[in-house]
Amino acid sequence: MNQVNQRQYKVGVLGATGTVGQRFISLLAEHPFFVIHALGASSRSAGKPYSKAVNWKQTRAIPAVVREMVVQECVPEHFKDCVVVFSGLDADVAGDIEHAFRVADLAVFSNAKNYRRDPHVPLIVPLVNTSHFSIIPQQQRLHAPPLRKGFIVTNANCSTTAVVVPLGALERAFGPIESCMITTMQAISGAGYPGVPSLDIVDNVVPYIPGEEEKIEWETLKILGGLAHADDDDSGSGLLAFDMHAAQPLRISASCTRVPVVEGHTECVSVRFARRPPPSPQQVREALQAYTSEAYSIGCPSAPRHTVFVHEEPDRPQPRLDRDYQAGAGVSVGRVRQCRVLDIKFVVLANNVAIGAATSSIINAEYAVLKGIVSATAA
Amino acid sequence: MNQVNQRQYKVGVLGATGTVGQRFISLLAEHPFFVIHALGASSRSAGKPYSKAVNWKQTRAIPAVVREMVVQECVPEHFKDCVVVFSGLDADVAGDIEHAFRVADLAVFSNAKNYRRDPHVPLIVPLVNTSHFSIIPQQQRLHAPPLRKGFIVTNANCSTTAVVVPLGALERAFGPIESCMITTMQAISGAGYPGVPSLDIVDNVVPYIPGEEEKIEWETLKILGGLAHADDDDSGSGLLAFDMHAAQPLRISASCTRVPVVEGHTECVSVRFARRPPPSPQQVREALQAYTSEAYSIGCPSAPRHTVFVHEEPDRPQPRLDRDYQAGAGVSVGRVRQCRVLDIKFVVLANNVAIGAATSSIINAEYAVLKGIVSATAA
Amino acid sequence: MNQVNQRQYKVGVLGATGTVGQRFISLLAEHPFFVIHALGASSRSAGKPYSKAVNWKQTRAIPAVVREMVVQECVPEHFKDCVVVFSGLDADVAGDIEHAFRVADLAVFSNAKNYRRDPHVPLIVPLVNTSHFSIIPQQQRLHAPPLRKGFIVTNANCSTTAVVVPLGALERAFGPIESCMITTMQAISGAGYPGVPSLDIVDNVVPYIPGEEEKIEWETLKILGGLAHADDDDSGSGLLAFDMHAAQPLRISASCTRVPVVEGHTECVSVRFARRPPPSPQQVREALQAYTSEAYSIGCPSAPRHTVFVHEEPDRPQPRLDRDYQAGAGVSVGRVRQCRVLDIKFVVLANNVAIGAATSSIINAEYAVLKGIVSATAA
Amino acid sequence: MNQVNQRQYKVGVLGATGTVGQRFISLLAEHPFFVIHALGASSRSAGKPYSKAVNWKQTRAIPAVVREMVVQECVPEHFKDCVVVFSGLDADVAGDIEHAFRVADLAVFSNAKNYRRDPHVPLIVPLVNTSHFSIIPQQQRLHAPPLRKGFIVTNANCSTTAVVVPLGALERAFGPIESCMITTMQAISGAGYPGVPSLDIVDNVVPYIPGEEEKIEWETLKILGGLAHADDDDSGSGLLAFDMHAAQPLRISASCTRVPVVEGHTECVSVRFARRPPPSPQQVREALQAYTSEAYSIGCPSAPRHTVFVHEEPDRPQPRLDRDYQAGAGVSVGRVRQCRVLDIKFVVLANNVAIGAATSSIINAEYAVLKGIVSATAA
CATH class of the missing domain: 3.30.360.10 (Dihydrodipicolinate Reductase; domain 2)
Incomplete structure (x- = not known):
């Protein structure tokens, strides 16, 4: 899969120790142009190397690239170099955290349900309605203050x-x-x-x-x-x-x-x-x-x-x-x-755990990169 | 459940070693007025005591009353004293055997699918359409030669x-x-x-x-x-x-x-x-x-x-x-x-193995007994 | 099962809403001489009718006799008329509660692990070592102050x-x-x-x-x-x-x-x-x-x-x-x-949920009743 | 895995439509130096393209390379160009067929149990006792007439x-x-x-x-x-x-x-x-x-x-x-x-279906190739 001379994009994963987060990491560890740069989880996990923080339940081993990566709290400053932030957060915390990341001008691709019904947030199943990305500029413009790069895209249940x-x-x-x-x-x-x-x-x-x-x-x-x-x-x-x-x-x-x-x-x-x-x-x-x-x-x-x-x-x-x-x-x-x-x-x-969850978020982010919807500040 | 002074009715079970047959036997062994009198199975099983012929797969043990009962071939002469014959036969043999039993003037209550589409055979789910028993006299009359006591009733899939x-x-x-x-x-x-x-x-x-x-x-x-x-x-x-x-x-x-x-x-x-x-x-x-x-x-x-x-x-x-x-x-x-x-x-x-199969046949037969549809030659 | 002229004994169940407690109740509701008199659970459940307090997970319906019985907190005063108290408590609370019940001179038959290693508490699998009941008088005598009727018997894992x-x-x-x-x-x-x-x-x-x-x-x-x-x-x-x-x-x-x-x-x-x-x-x-x-x-x-x-x-x-x-x-x-x-x-x-748990406690209590080990103040 | 300039070796699979045979094919289709050349199955399957003959039950799709390959009967003449023949045959036919293939001077790597107890056939778990390959020359020499290239190697249950x-x-x-x-x-x-x-x-x-x-x-x-x-x-x-x-x-x-x-x-x-x-x-x-x-x-x-x-x-x-x-x-x-x-x-x-079956046979054959035990007539 790895392509030659491909630009690389730093990405972060929120809720990295959860079920969806583990799947994000498994997929991103082999991704041709996304590079895992930061992992976020609850304060209970923050500060630990990922392999100590996670109760890994995937059939593939923990990717070498994240084993020793130190888990951070889910605050934007630890993710400020990320072109894309994936969220596998639980619904009880996803609302506030994803909002904070958007305000910090980060592009959030969320698997959580919190913003799916928001009239300015697209709900995108990437095999169906990528045309709905067209609402992103409006989402940024209507925000107070207006956002330059930050937005939230959700995928479906x-x-x-x-x-x-x-x-x-x-x-x-x-x-x-x-x-x-x-x-x-x-x-x-x-x-x-x-x-x-x-x-x-x-x-x-x-x-x-x-x-x-x-x-x-x-x-x-x-x-x-x-x-x-x-x-x-x-x-x-x-x-x-x-x-x-x-x-x-x-x-x-x-x-x-x-x-x-x-x-x-x-x-x-x-x-x-x-x-x-x-x-x-x-x-x-x-x-x-x-x-x-x-x-x-x-x-x-x-x-x-x-x-x-x-x-x-x-x-x-x-x-x-x-x-x-x-x-x-x-x-x-x-x-x-x-x-x-x-x-x-x-x-x-x-x-349900691939196209039904993490894979949808990742294709959405790939689409946003290829279409120039995320600011391509390469890693 | 056992009732005092209840008349008893001899019954037979065809396909006695199969899955449905085993369920018939489990239920009939504790029945208040049906008494297992004859068991029929393939020639491979015939002649053996039931406990040797069967690969018993029920969660209750083989009822004592049938353990030593010798399994017969599925021919009417072995069942001539039975007021009711239950059929748990497989579809590949049920057609011919049930026909032979009806011709021999036996009342057959079948769980097999073979006669469900017959225009003279009722398909009775006993919690729904016992009124369809009214076609039995016509089924007997139209038979050549007309039947005095024999008929077939099926229950549903x-x-x-x-x-x-x-x-x-x-x-x-x-x-x-x-x-x-x-x-x-x-x-x-x-x-x-x-x-x-x-x-x-x-x-x-x-x-x-x-x-x-x-x-x-x-x-x-x-x-x-x-x-x-x-x-x-x-x-x-x-x-x-x-x-x-x-x-x-x-x-x-x-x-x-x-x-x-x-x-x-x-x-x-x-x-x-x-x-x-x-x-x-x-x-x-x-x-x-x-x-x-x-x-x-x-x-x-x-x-x-x-x-x-x-x-x-x-x-x-x-x-x-x-x-x-x-x-x-x-x-x-x-x-x-x-x-x-x-x-x-x-x-x-x-x-599916109770009201969806054997229990339906048994309630149908109980109904036929109580309504006088089977000739109540008590055992 | 019910026997005529049998004396009846009031019993209580601690941890009545839990898995083991539900099994105790299912078995005791049909018991020939034990009669459910009191149910104990956490303060979250206390005060509610049992059918509202419990998340019933048994294949048989909630016995009619306990449906409307009000659940109590696990304190001895609510159980003082019980000849036998069964404990299906979780290990994190069983230690203190069972101790309090014993001190209150109640006979406790516990499925919890807390007292299994106590040198004065017998660990009785009723099909094996009922002879170990002989330590009960010593358990009562060595207690300070000595107990007249209270004791703890455990059954095994x-x-x-x-x-x-x-x-x-x-x-x-x-x-x-x-x-x-x-x-x-x-x-x-x-x-x-x-x-x-x-x-x-x-x-x-x-x-x-x-x-x-x-x-x-x-x-x-x-x-x-x-x-x-x-x-x-x-x-x-x-x-x-x-x-x-x-x-x-x-x-x-x-x-x-x-x-x-x-x-x-x-x-x-x-x-x-x-x-x-x-x-x-x-x-x-x-x-x-x-x-x-x-x-x-x-x-x-x-x-x-x-x-x-x-x-x-x-x-x-x-x-x-x-x-x-x-x-x-x-x-x-x-x-x-x-x-x-x-x-x-x-x-x-x-x-594991019958002889491996509640059934063992119940047989132990039956044995204690028949042997006069519990004071037979009949209900 | 694919290596440059690697010599290729033609292989055959006996019992190709069975469970073990399907696993052989899945693995061999991606093998760096084995190339599937012939597929053998019962006369019921012979003559059909593999995709029509098989009831494929693997989680990966049928490899493109065998989809249209015509299944042969398990007779040596159809496999005479194969350097290695893998057998996933059922025990009821493996004895005769594997014998015939050995007599025809073919190297048979069998997952069947038939020859495991033969005193001249090694039983090789390739992670343990590849040293037992040393009996092959004796197996060939003692055969009447002596074999030049044919032999049987089995792997374990x-x-x-x-x-x-x-x-x-x-x-x-x-x-x-x-x-x-x-x-x-x-x-x-x-x-x-x-x-x-x-x-x-x-x-x-x-x-x-x-x-x-x-x-x-x-x-x-x-x-x-x-x-x-x-x-x-x-x-x-x-x-x-x-x-x-x-x-x-x-x-x-x-x-x-x-x-x-x-x-x-x-x-x-x-x-x-x-x-x-x-x-x-x-x-x-x-x-x-x-x-x-x-x-x-x-x-x-x-x-x-x-x-x-x-x-x-x-x-x-x-x-x-x-x-x-x-x-x-x-x-x-x-x-x-x-x-x-x-x-x-x-x-x-x-x-059990990888190292416990097909993978063992394949590693055994790889070992035999690398050690020159099979005649390296490259494909």
Whole structure:
């Protein structure tokens, strides 16, 4: 992967000892142009070498480059040389810390949920809606005082990411979707560590994940909806705003469950298109297979070649077999067939800890670098 | 449970060494009025005492009453004293054997799928459509030569049973359902033994079960549909026929998956009612909780007191915690709430090896005894 | 189970909302002569009806008798009418609370580890060493001020209980064991709730349980060792003392692992006898099968008829199939065969939440009632 | 890994569609000097392109190089250009087919058990006893007619491989081991596909694997034992013979269990050394960490740099976290500590489908190439 003569960019990781932070570090340690420069965690960990501060739970060993790196508290001054700051912080602290980093004119790419509903913060699944980066200048300008380089970009919840990729591909090919039913079977790693008690999930299904259904139903609208100048509103402000798919209302109904799977969210999805007659299963398969993300097109190194891999075998995708395809950066779809109630149904699988979390943030940052959205003060 | 002065009825079990057969035997060994009289299995097992013929996989020990009982081949002459014959046969042999038993004027209660689509054989989930027993006289009369006592009654596939119980209750309370989306998370025991290879299901979900979605979509229509004299057809035959819910077409779309759970099928269900406005979640909860099966009303000893148990906690039902409630004879519903695409959604759990299989056959037979449908030649 | 004209004894449960407490309540709700009279838990739960205070995780519903019972703080005055107090308290609070209850002249049967190493407190696995109850008068007499009715009896750690039952049976039949190697495969329920994080155990084995190996190695010596008057010591005190198997030193080496099993500890055990030649596998099988506990002999209702069930099939015992035999009150042994390093090896299975925890305490209390060790102030 | 100007060697894979065969293909597709030239399977698969013949169950996709390769029947003529033939055949056919290939002067590296006990066939765990290759010339010479290039080399059973690596390292450092107790917790993939039925292993442990304990107890003696000219026997034959560790008898006692883990065998091992006093735990740790295999020293590309990785954390190794370290080619040891019965105990983990199967065969073949044992007719 390493490219010759590539400029290098210093990056920081907030929440470096947590589950998402560990994944950020695993991925960034092998990145072609990001270089881990600073690690932030709670005051309990600050001051310790990373290998002493972390309860490492990844299947790959701690990367040599961070073993002895001293963990810092999550304050901007320790990260001021970072071109990009990734946040794997828990929601209970992410709000204040990410705000402080933005104010300090740092570019924050966050996996936390805190700013996803902010009207000036884009919620970007990099295989779908990188166009929403266009709101960044407005986010900086409206800040008081205005920001020169600082901003926050969030990525979506893991279960939203899985479904929004094929939905985005289908809307691009066939126009608006009108309604969508989703039942998820989510992996335990989605809840972090210690997360789900084993007594709750061995030989069991838990048909409820607090807040999850609301996240899918809301985030999908923001991601798939438009971002446009509100030219015609009374205020005449001309500000960019997320329309929540308002032009063609999209009704989404999600049912979320937890299953005894370590990694990989499986989701049964059924959709109804506005367009009549709707596309056939074969047309849907072809459109999904042909879909390419802009992130891949412009050369983001972590973007998957196959945004959506379409399986022909009737019993795929399966989390254990398919979650590591393309390092978990794409999604896998199978069983595309007609639905007797809506139009088309299928199964989608996404790696919740890869494209469903850290990988999305990293592709977003790669995109921002390649597009010049972050100030390319190279390391 | 044991009742004083109760008449006893001799019963036989076909496929006695298989997974369903073992469950029949476990249940019948403690039955208040059925007495195991004959066990049938393949010629490989015939002639051996049951404890030698079987690879017993139940959590309770082999009942003493059958340990030394000699297994017979599945031919009617060994079962001629049985008032009721239960069939846990595999589909590849059930067709011929059950036919032979019916011809020999034996009452067969079958868990096999072979006759479920037969226009003269009722497909009875005993908590829902015991009224379909009314076709038995016609089944006997139309047979050539006409049968005096023999007939076949089938019960439904395990995943159909789970959903059809709340659907039946809802239709009774609120009138016809118009459409229904179902996603199942089915236990490995549903596939029998050896069934699902462990390499396919540990840390995994398999989003496909051959033939399962078709069964749910078809069987539900037969069970919930009417059974009426075709008075107005051109033939003037006046025969009873299953209308497959034709009066109010019901569209059903099922997505079936296998999850690493030993016992208990969990299903996420969403429904749209014909009636506008539809009932509220609270009305649905009350209707489900209030629903009582005729089988329970007339005193079938294996019928559950609570046909549908409605959970208030947001994270229930769960297979490991709820599958053994009422010995697995009822179903559990939870998370009744509004659906943004259809009207109401909820989660239902049914024990696939109890009410989803042997227990259904047994309640059907209890009903037939109490209603005088089987000739009560007591043992 | 309920017996006519049986005297009833009021009992209390400390730690009533915890995992062990829930099991105590499930068992006591159906007990022939114990009647739940008081429930104790932390101040967070105190004052609430039990059904509101508890996060119930048992497969059977909350017993009706305790649903509305108000939970008390764990102070003796709320339990003063209890003939027996069961303690399912966590170790961090059990020490002080159980002490206070003993001082208040209450009979405490504890599943906690705090007093297991106390030289005046017996550590009783009721299928093995009920003879150790004989130290109770001394425990009361040596207390300052002397106790009239109060005392503490503990039962063993769950993994100790499994192995000590067959070891006790073998020593009774064949004399002292000289060395014993044990490898455990322990269920997740042994760690309570939330206990083991699912990310640590799904598709995994954890080859370490803090403190567990030391418990097995130490507790086994106390349980299997003698309790005798130290007549010949220099002090001439004549006090009863536990000899830790000193007459014939017993070397025990344990390796403890956690496996993805909900309930039931499986242990591979190998032993060397002092007696040469050692017994044959067949002699061992017969001795285990023939072993009867004194608790069963004198009529303790929860003591299992078969203390040790010996399996002949080569692939048993298995936790899923055998853990509920006799309501989990006995142990199952299989694969008795020669060991090339020591003498005999076998597999033992015990239900860690039944005989490995609450059931042991209850049988101990039944024994104390039947023997008149607790003052039988009937309820 | 790919090396410049490296000679390439054509290889064949027998049993190419099976579990072990799939692993051979995954590994060989990325090998620096082996090139897959021919694939053999049963007549049912022969004639089909590999991607149609196989039910691929690996987490990586079918390598492009074999997708369209036509599967052959397992007869030597289709493999005559192969310098090395790997056998992943099932035991029921491996005996005859491997014999035929050897007679046809092909070098067979077999994972099957059929020839492991043959007195002229070496049983080589490549991290331990590559010295046993010295019997190959005798195997060829004693064949009738003598072979020029053909021979059979086997590798060990997966559970043997795990334990024999640290035992070999310890004997090299501290001299003979006298006795060894082993309890295994083996992964389901060790049984192939379909292998273990899920109903037998979800939420369960099966304390028995047919033939497994005998394999460990016998194979370990052959591997760790000497291979020497029987100069002093009466026959004066001077033939090389395996002494089964006869110089210092080694008693091994194994207890084998199956646990719900996909990949990675965990084994609790305890050893007693002949040397008194025995080494300390710290000395054992250092000796294991320092151990280097000859295969790695001479440059076998698949041999692991760390033959034995020694963990310091008390709760490692764990199969899910450690099985993929060094692509599963080494073993992981942890919890080295004193044993109260023997001398030293520890936990060892080996990837049963990597070093426990295909990887061993491949390193053996690499060794044979580098040492000139196979005729280096380059591809």
